[in-house]
Amino acid sequence: MIPMPSDPLQGLRQAIDRVDDELLSLLNRRAALAAEVGHLKTAAGPEALFHAPKREREVLARLEAENGGPFPAPAVRTIFQEIMSACLSLEKPLRVAFLGPEGTFTHLAARHQFGGSSQSLPQGTIQAVFQAVERARAEYGVVPVENATEGAVDSTLDAFLDSPLRICAEILLPVDQALLLRPELDLGAVRRVYSHPQALGQCRRWLEAHLPQADRIEAPSTSEAARLAREDAEGAAVASELAAELFGLKVAETRIQDLAANATRFLVLGPKAAEPTGRDRTTLLAMAQDGPGALLHLLEPLARRGLNLSRIQSRPTRRKLWEYAFFLDIEGHAADAPMAEALAELKGACASMKVLGSYPRAGEM
Incomplete structure (x- = not known):
């Protein structure tokens, strides 16, 4: 047994160093195993599936369930996602x-x-x-x-x-908007605020209250807004704190969005459908047949089977005057029996219908 130093703090630090060395060794063992998996997949041919979201979900769920603490539970998912990302890069960069x-x-x-x-x-x-x-x-x-x-x-x-x-998945990301300035600039000297239209809209009340003198200028993205603010001696940007790091700006204010719990939903696009997880969402693209009660006929098959419609949005198709497409988010997977029955019935009630995807709800990929 290695004797502990007389200084307790130094002894604990040395113990942490030894654990870190063990962790590093284990990470390299995992990476070597992942590389072997990559070799087997390469030998299987070009159709081999290098990225396996279902396998990742199972691994993360098992590790979260087995964590007995005191390591914080949310950090388990974050850290192991990064480990799997790094190991996957040894098989084939994603x-x-x-x-x-x-x-x-x-x-x-x-x-x-x-x-x-x-x-x-x-x-x-x-x-x-x-x-x-x-x-x-x-x-x-x-x-x-x-x-x-x-x-x-x-x-x-x-x-x-x-x-x-x-x-094939959705992501729900908290969006905290920040006001970014050049290091030497004060808030009262700002004459222009750059950002994406969505970000400007999310911070409308704050900007009116704190920067009424500044013009709002739309940019293609919040990151481009940060670049423009860096080049403008009287400019500011509404963007993420990451953008401040990338463009050498200071964070003058944080969480300036009007809605404290502001969040954005993102979709993950892929060529293949996701497998059922038991906690899924299905998105449909449907064009209702023209006539009285068209939308009612579209929704009835869902309501009759107790399927929860969480969102509906209409958009012009741009193919024919006054023709609209409906985007519907429904809880459940297309492979579930009630959903499959509803979809079969919907095909007869729609001019056209397409399942855009059934996928794990946010946080479940």
């Missing part, structure tokens, strides 16, 4: 397209879902994210679909009208 540039909330959502070792592919538009996955330049895509304050992201809904992609 390419994830997202609405960029880096530093946006969509970038944060992608990192939250796939870990920091995934290969980030920032795209300039939501349509470009769809195209990157459709053309196999990325295995997955991440796009925003709705915000608690500002509502639906129409560009995402419109992109689904002609896309073959499926929704």
